[in-house]
Amino acid sequence: MGEPNDETIQTTKTSLEVVHTLQEIGPARLSEIADRLDMAESTTHRHLQTLRDLRYVSRDGDRYQLGLRFTRLGRAARTRDPAYEMTQSHVQELAEETGERAQFVVEDHGLGIYVHVETGSRAVRAGFGVGRQIHLHSSSAGKAILANYPRERVDEIIDRWGLPALTDHTITDREELYDELEAVRERGVAFNRKEHVDGINGTAVPVRRDGDVLGALAVAGPSHRLTGDQFEQEVPDMMLAAANELELNVTYATPESADDHIVE
Amino acid sequence: MGEPNDETIQTTKTSLEVVHTLQEIGPARLSEIADRLDMAESTTHRHLQTLRDLRYVSRDGDRYQLGLRFTRLGRAARTRDPAYEMTQSHVQELAEETGERAQFVVEDHGLGIYVHVETGSRAVRAGFGVGRQIHLHSSSAGKAILANYPRERVDEIIDRWGLPALTDHTITDREELYDELEAVRERGVAFNRKEHVDGINGTAVPVRRDGDVLGALAVAGPSHRLTGDQFEQEVPDMMLAAANELELNVTYATPESADDHIVE
DNA sequence: TTATGGATTCCGTTCTGCGGAACAACTGTT
DNA sequence: AACAGTTGTTCCGCAGAACGGAATCCATAA
Numbered sequence: 094m095g096e097p098n099d100e101t102i103q104t105t106k107t108s109l110e111v112v113h114t115l116q117e118i119g120p121a122r123l124s125e126i127a128d129r130l131d132m133a134e135s136t137t138h139r140h141l142q143t144l145r146d147l148r149y150v151s152r153d154g155d156r157y158q159l160g161l162r163f164t165r166l167g168r169a170a171r172t173r174d175p176a177y178e179m180t181q182s183h184v185q186e187l188a189e190e191t192g193e194r195a196q197f198v199v200e201d202h203g204l205g206i207y208v209h210v211e212t213g214s215r216a217v218r219a220g221f222g223v224g225r226q227i228h229l230h231s232s233s234a235g236k237a238i239l240a241n242y243p244r245e246r247v248d249e250i251i252d253r254w255g256l257p258a259l260t261d262h263t264i265t266d267r268e269e270l271y272d273e274l275e276a277v278r279e280r281g282v283a284f285n286r287k288e289h290v291d292g293i294n295g296t297a298v299p300v301r302r303d304g305d306v307l308g309a310l311a312v313a314g315p316s317h318r319l320t321g322d323q324f325e326q327e328v329p330d331m332m333l334a335a336a337n338e339l340e341l342n343v344t345y346a347t348p349e350s351a352d353d354h355i356v357e
Numbered sequence: 358m359g360e361p362n363d364e365t366i367q368t369t370k371t372s373l374e375v376v377h378t379l380q381e382i383g384p385a386r387l388s389e390i391a392d393r394l395d396m397a398e399s400t401t402h403r404h405l406q407t408l409r410d411l412r413y414v415s416r417d418g419d420r421y422q423l424g425l426r427f428t429r430l431g432r433a434a435r436t437r438d439p440a441y442e443m444t445q446s447h448v449q450e451l452a453e454e455t456g457e458r459a460q461f462v463v464e465d466h467g468l469g470i471y472v473h474v475e476t477g478s479r480a481v482r483a484g485f486g487v488g489r490q491i492h493l494h495s496s497s498a499g500k501a502i503l504a505n506y507p508r509e510r511v512d513e514i515i516d517r518w519g520l521p522a523l524t525d526h527t528i529t530d531r532e533e534l535y536d537e538l539e540a541v542r543e544r545g546v547a548f549n550r551k552e553h554v555d556g557i558n559g560t561a562v563p564v565r566r567d568g569d570v571l572g573a574l575a576v577a578g579p580s581h582r583l584t585g586d587q588f589e590q591e592v593p594d595m596m597l598a599a600a601n602e603l604e605l606n607v608t609y610a611t612p613e614s615a616d617d618h619i620v621e
Numbered sequence: 622t623t624a625t626g627g628a629t630t631c632c633g634t635t636c637t638g639c640g641g642a643a644c645a646a647c648t649g650t651t
Numbered sequence: 652a653a654c655a656g657t658t659g660t661t662c663c664g665c666a667g668a669a670c671g672g673a674a675t676c677c678a679t680a681a
Contacts, residue, residue, distance in 0.1 A: 164488035167431015224428035
């Protein structure tokens with residue numbers, strides 16, 4: 094199945110399709126999964142057995158569900174770079190200082206992923222938790238990151254993910270985005286004015302290590318609170334200070350890896 | 358490869374072997390991974406391409422590493438049951454009240470997995486983070502869970518994972534463990550006296566929903582602090598109160614699932 | 622009991638994932 | 652500059668493995 098030169102394994106993809114199905118619909122029965130993926134039940138069964146054998150799927154009565162082993166892998170991914178962990182305290186501080194939601198976002202495969210999320214006292218509870226994947230063009234963090242990438246890489250990402258309009262304010266034009274990124278580069282700070290979610294503004298600054306961008310610190314909150322001078326000066330200043338300190342930590346860090354391998 | 362009636366898929370296992378390798382040794386080059394798994398480079402390459410295509414692996418220069426997409430799956434697993442999320446605040450409270458490390462542990466495939474971990478003010482920093490997998494026989498949480506399982510299930514778990522001695526105090530005898538579990542059942546509280554890690558004690562209580570065990574709340578700390586009456590009365594009482602409240606929440610919960618599906 | 626819906630096992634065929642070898646892209650060396 | 656040397660990528664023929672369909676098993680219900 095597939096083009097002549099498909100250097101990729103179908104079976105693995107299928108297995109992960111099964112995992113994705115479980116992720117999307119939660120605990121499900123075999124036939125439900127088979128239906129959804131349009132696969133023979135015998136095949137689905139085999140995939141589920143395999144995943145179960147590996148502890149990536151478990152059963153709850155007659156339902157299959159995600160295995161908790163993924164938690165371990167998720168943490169491993171989130172700590173794959175020791176620098177990520179150093180950002181946590183800064184995110185926490187930003188959340189406290191601003192009272193809003195603060196995040197640390199990293200780019201992977203052209204998407205932004207929330208590696209740390211902390212909510213300040215006034216922050217709205219929302220489902221934007223750790224692991225969430227977002228488009229880069231519509232978020233402050235994403236723009237802070239893209240602004241530090243060479244044009245060609247930005248193009249690759251746009252080609253892959255497009256510029257979908259998430260709200261009426263989302264930038265959907267390539268040229269317009271280039272201009273915006275240019276502005277971010279000059280300012281050193283990226284803004285998001287209801288471009289990602291209606292009624293939510295955001296500010297972000299890049300975090301650099303050696304030459305290149307490690308990720309971005311971001312603060313987000315209701316547009317009626319994050320506005321005016323506070324939005325354009327005070328919060329950005331806090332964030333620049335945080336990013337600065339962070340960059341020092343990260344660049345001259347003692348990479349003391351406190352790994353733990355017990356039962357795998 | 359494999360027994361005559363092996364109802365499981367080799368290719369998928371191999372792909373996940375690659376993932377595990379990355380998890381263990383961090384960013385690595387192709388040849389390193391191929392060597393370690395004793396696979397042809399072409400094969401390894403194909404697996405890595407596939408995983409990369411799925412965003413479960415990414416490259417950092419000439420190294421391969423875990424993709425951040427696992428973070429999302431990890432979170433999905435950790436929140437697969439809405440009840441897990443309700444435990445978080447209780448874990449937090451226990452950590453604050455006791456000053457020690459508090460956890461919520463769930464059994465999956467015969468192992469205990471830390472679903473929530475919070476550290477109190479006095480708690481020792483250690484690498485026992487979320488996602489950590491532990492043997493059930495040597496931890497307070499594990500014993501609290503096993504005590505509520507039928508004998509045959511306990512046997513299955515022992516058969517699969519054995520009773521390895523993690524310290525000099527670990528229970529390694531099957532009969533002795535049965536007795537201990539009996540005591541836990543009567544008391545309603547499980548103790549761990551340096552059985553898992555030298556110098557660390559723990560207390561745990563089961564959390565039930567309807568008939569069966571959802572998981573266990575546990576508190577752990579240095580054995581010189583967690584001792585005497587405080588260890589055997591005060592902390593257990595706090596935990597029983599917490600578990601009780603929790604069980605009410607969990608049993609009569611409003612399962613308002615605030616899921617988010619954006620870019621997958 | 623039979624019927625029904627689902628999960629599991631069996632089996633023959635096909636196709637796909639496999640390793641080896643050839644090729645390409647770098648790096649540093651003489 | 653030509654060169655080994657090293658690592659990553661692509662090609663290719665074949666063995667073996669994953670596939671779907673059918674048969675079987677296992678509940679629960681009628």
